[in-house]
Amino acid sequence: MDGFTDTVMLSRVQFALTAMFHILWPVATIGVSLFLVFLEACWIKSGKDEYYRHARFWSRLFFLNFALGVATGIPLEFQFGTNWSAFSRAGGDFFGHMLGYEAAMAFMLEASFIGIMMFGWKRVSPQLHLFATSMVAFGASLSAFWIMVANSWMQTPAGGHFDEGKFIVTSHLSAIFNSDMAWSVPHMWAAALEISIFVVGGLSAWYLYKNRHTDFFLNSFKWAVLAAIIITPLQIWLGDGAGRGAYEHDPAKLAAFEAHWQTNPQGRGAPFIVIAWPDPEVQDNRWSIEIPNLLSLLTTHTLTGQVRGLREFPREDQPPVAIPFYAFRIMVAIGTALFLLMLWTLWVWRKGGLDAPRIARQKWLLRTWMAALPLSYFAMETGWVTKEMGRQPWVIHGLLRTGDAASRIPAGTVAASLAAFASVYTFLAVLFFVFAWRIIARGPDSQSEDAGSDANPGKE
Amino acid sequence: MEWLNAHIEQIWFLIIGFLVLYYAVADGLDLGVGIIALSTRDEERRAIMMASLQNIWQENQTWLVVLGGILFGAFPLFYSIALPAFYVPITVMIFGLIFRGLAFEFRDNSKGHSLWNLFFGLGSLVTAVSQGFTLGGIFYGIPMEGQTFTGTVWSWFHPYSALFTLGVISGYIMLGANYLILKTEGDIQQQGRHYASIAAFFTFIIAVAIYLWTIARHPYMAAKWLAMPGLLHVAAFPLLALFAFIMCLRSLRGRPEFAPFLWNVAFVFFAFIGLSVGFYPYIIPNMLTIKSAAVSSPKTLIFMLAVIIIVLPVILAYISYKHWVFRGKVGSGDYGE
Numbered sequence: 001m002d003g004f005t006d007t008v009m010l011s012r013v014q015f016a017l018t019a020m021f022h023i024l025w026p027v028a029t030i031g032v033s034l035f036l037v038f039l040e041a042c043w044i045k046s047g048k049d050e051y052y053r054h055a056r057f058w059s060r061l062f063f064l065n066f067a068l069g070v071a072t073g074i075p076l077e078f079q080f081g082t083n084w085s086a087f088s089r090a091g092g093d094f095f096g097h098m099l100g101y102e103a104a105m106a107f108m109l110e111a112s113f114i115g116i117m118m119f120g121w122k123r124v125s126p127q128l129h130l131f132a133t134s135m136v137a138f139g140a141s142l143s144a145f146w147i148m149v150a151n152s153w154m155q156t157p158a159g160g161h162f163d164e165g166k167f168i169v170t171s172h173l174s175a176i177f178n179s180d181m182a183w184s185v186p187h188m189w190a191a192a193l194e195i196s197i198f199v200v201g202g203l204s205a206w207y208l209y210k211n212r213h214t215d216f217f218l219n220s221f222k223w224a225v226l227a228a229i230i231i232t233p234l235q236i237w238l239g240d241g242a243g244r245g246a247y248e249h250d251p252a253k254l255a256a257f258e259a260h261w262q263t264n265p266q267g268r269g270a271p272f273i274v275i276a277w278p279d280p281e282v283q284d285n286r287w288s289i290e291i292p293n294l295l296s297l298l299t300t301h302t303l304t305g306q307v308r309g310l311r312e313f314p315r316e317d318q319p320p321v322a323i324p325f326y327a328f329r330i331m332v333a334i335g336t337a338l339f340l341l342m343l344w345t346l347w348v349w350r351k352g353g354l355d356a357p358r359i360a361r362q363k364w365l366l367r368t369w370m371a372a373l374p375l376s377y378f379a380m381e382t383g384w385v386t387k388e389m390g391r392q393p394w395v396i397h398g399l400l401r402t403g404d405a406a407s408r409i410p411a412g413t414v415a416a417s418l419a420a421f422a423s424v425y426t427f428l429a430v431l432f433f434v435f436a437w438r439i440i441a442r443g444p445d446s447q448s449e450d451a452g453s454d455a456n457p458g459k460e
Numbered sequence: 461m462e463w464l465n466a467h468i469e470q471i472w473f474l475i476i477g478f479l480v481l482y483y484a485v486a487d488g489l490d491l492g493v494g495i496i497a498l499s500t501r502d503e504e505r506r507a508i509m510m511a512s513l514q515n516i517w518q519e520n521q522t523w524l525v526v527l528g529g530i531l532f533g534a535f536p537l538f539y540s541i542a543l544p545a546f547y548v549p550i551t552v553m554i555f556g557l558i559f560r561g562l563a564f565e566f567r568d569n570s571k572g573h574s575l576w577n578l579f580f581g582l583g584s585l586v587t588a589v590s591q592g593f594t595l596g597g598i599f600y601g602i603p604m605e606g607q608t609f610t611g612t613v614w615s616w617f618h619p620y621s622a623l624f625t626l627g628v629i630s631g632y633i634m635l636g637a638n639y640l641i642l643k644t645e646g647d648i649q650q651q652g653r654h655y656a657s658i659a660a661f662f663t664f665i666i667a668v669a670i671y672l673w674t675i676a677r678h679p680y681m682a683a684k685w686l687a688m689p690g691l692l693h694v695a696a697f698p699l700l701a702l703f704a705f706i707m708c709l710r711s712l713r714g715r716p717e718f719a720p721f722l723w724n725v726a727f728v729f730f731a732f733i734g735l736s737v738g739f740y741p742y743i744i745p746n747m748l749t750i751k752s753a754a755v756s757s758p759k760t761l762i763f764m765l766a767v768i769i770i771v772l773p774v775i776l777a778y779i780s781y782k783h784w785v786f787r788g789k790v791g792s793g794d795y796g797e
Contacts (some may be wrong), residue, residue, distance in 0.1 A: 067565040069556045077528050081543025092536020100529030104771050111522040114516030169760050407544035417551045
């Protein structure tokens with residue numbers, strides 16, 4: 001990371017802060033909005049008040065996350081221009097369009113129908129309300145799609161060529177369906193769903209642990225477990241695919257996050273390094289604990305497949321190693337733990353431990369679910385650190401270096417805006433916890449309050 | 461197809477113009493109501509004012525995000541020159557928008573309202589001021605050499621952009637007041653008529669001053685005003701704007717509730733087009749033409765056009781539907797559920 005001017009370094013820190021803080025909020029909206037679609041549809045179909053109460057309760061958390069997502073998303077779009085003007089100029093032909101598509105197709109859909117979703121309960125029929133919720137859910141996932149397309153193109157740019165410092169698009173389809181996109185779009189989407197599952201499941205576990213509204217939250221807990229049966233193994237499979245994608249299309253990144261310095265010779269497998277002290281100065285690990293042949297097995301699905309080491313790349317093209325290496329391990333460990341938690345819960349369920357009178361005795365299971373909530377967010381953030389630091393020193397891989405991409409703004413100005421963003425984000429985080437706590441402490445509304453005429457799907 | 465290839469940049473310039481106008485009217489009325497709310501101490505009035513915006517402010521603000529994305533995609537060179545040049549006002553605007561949004565989300569769920577009231581009012585004012593300096597700075601011209609910005613982080617701060625900012629503030633107040641006439645009743649509506657008339661007066665004077673100053677500053681624009689065929693193009697829209705302005709004032713005196721807002725929109729529309737026609741063919745006056753600011757290949761712009769031509773009408777359709785769902789006057793009880 002040496003060799004960067006202060007302005008570039010400060011702009012990087014500011015962007016990392018903005019992006020890492022922003023992504024905390026939309027992920028839960030992607031999954032919870034789909035959950036709300038499910039709840040409203042069940043309500044209309046069965047007419048059971050229970051579903052309606054669930055929809056109203058979880059939508060409060062959804063709106064809170066949505067509000068913070070909007071507030072923190074605007075800085076992101078403008079920072080491409082204010083702080084990364086050379087990148088904007090070079091990549092605008094494609095990257096700018098993807099942001100434009102996201103805004104016009106997806107975000108606009110969400111921002112418009114959220115008004116009906118929030119304030120339309122008494123103005124539209126339950127069916128139309130469900131339609132509005134579905135549009136918000138569709139918009140949220142579509143938004144993730146375009147943003148991930150834009151990001152994946154920075155990892156494996158395709159569909160054009162670089163000419164006089166500008167990327168000229170020749171095929172939009174090959175730019176959109178670039179090689180990284182195939183894995184990273186579903187990987188991130190599944191991450192959003194997985195986090196939403198552990199938000200719903202983790203909060204439900206807290207209520208069950210506290211013996212509050214047990215019947216109500218036992219249902220949402222079980223729904224979360226059922227969804228986890230599909231999503232937690234799916235995410236491991238997608239993660240494996242994304243890793244093999246990096247092996248094929250972005251070998252320097254793979255070598256960095258595996259701290260794999262030397263290409264394994266023909267006929268001998270590359271070891272998987274569990275922990276290590278990577279040192280770029282000596283172009284090797286000072287020490288490491290290794291499992292023989294496992295890296296070859298994971299990336300090539302053969303025992304002795306060849307995996308290119310970092311030493312094959314010139315020093316100036318190597319990504320940093322230590323941070324991606326450990327970030328990647330944290331992500332994988334959490335992803336695996338969440339899968340095991342799902343299996344443990346199923347086992348308890350099968351033995352009848354999830355029945356209403358007995359659930360509160362499953363102290364350790366419920367505690368683990370509560371811990372899984374922040375851990376799932378942590379896994380996503382470390383995944384992003386792996387991906388974005390692994391792309392360095394490039395901003396558009398192989399085409400434009402990060403050091404050349406920043407705007408020439410005086411370092412003092414960037415430092416001032418960085419300090420302002422940091423304080424505002426701290427304030428936003430405090431606000432979130434204060435209001436989230438209020439929603440949680442209030443709990444779901446009791447039946448009598450909501451059993452008005454507007455809460456009955458049959459009557460119109 | 462040949463015609464499309466030759467004119468694609470102009471078509472995109474029109475689309476950008478439409479987005480700027482739509483945003484200026486939609487979020488302008490939003491911000492205007494926010495600024496007006498600063499003047500009231502009555503909690504119930506403020507609650508009604510915020511209720512009039514509660515289901516539209518998100519989408520109105522989203523037009524800015526759409527505009528940003530499309531400018532980035534269609535005119536990357538412009539985007540990469542203008543955004544760093546306006547680093548300070550754009551960053552300040554973002555904070556204004558954040559705090560304003562927070563007020564909408566949290567005021568209703570808090571016991572004390574004063575902090576959120578302040579966020580709502582000041583957030584709106586700060587946003588309007590930043591937009592004034594940014595737009596004014598672009599209309600004045602950005603110091604450039606070739607395709608590089610040569611000014612400092614404070615280059616946008618000068619008398620012209622300050623005057624422009626005053627114009628934006630009074631214009632937003634006028635829109636906001638006319639919107640309140642449309643959406644409210646009784647005292648607030650009466651106050652709306654009062655504010656709209658005062659704001660209209662200032663908006664008009666400042667608009668005329670900006671017109672004259674802009675023409676005097678950019679000789680190529682002055683040339684259009686002095687030569688015969690050019691005069692017809694550039695003078696027609698200001699005249700229509702003048703007509704819309706007079707009609708707006710007339711309707712403010714009488715009973716109509718919808719007409720002041722509609723004439724206000726027409727006034728903004730014609731005044732803005734009049735100024736833009738004068739600018740043509742430049743996107744940054746005297747420095748950067750529309751053609752050179754656009755992306756390198758017309759193919760990209762045509763691909764994007766095909767998408768936007770489908771998406772834009774769909775957006776307008778569902779937004780119209782939503783306005784229909786929430787039609788009619790707002791009362792204080794509307795806030796929340």
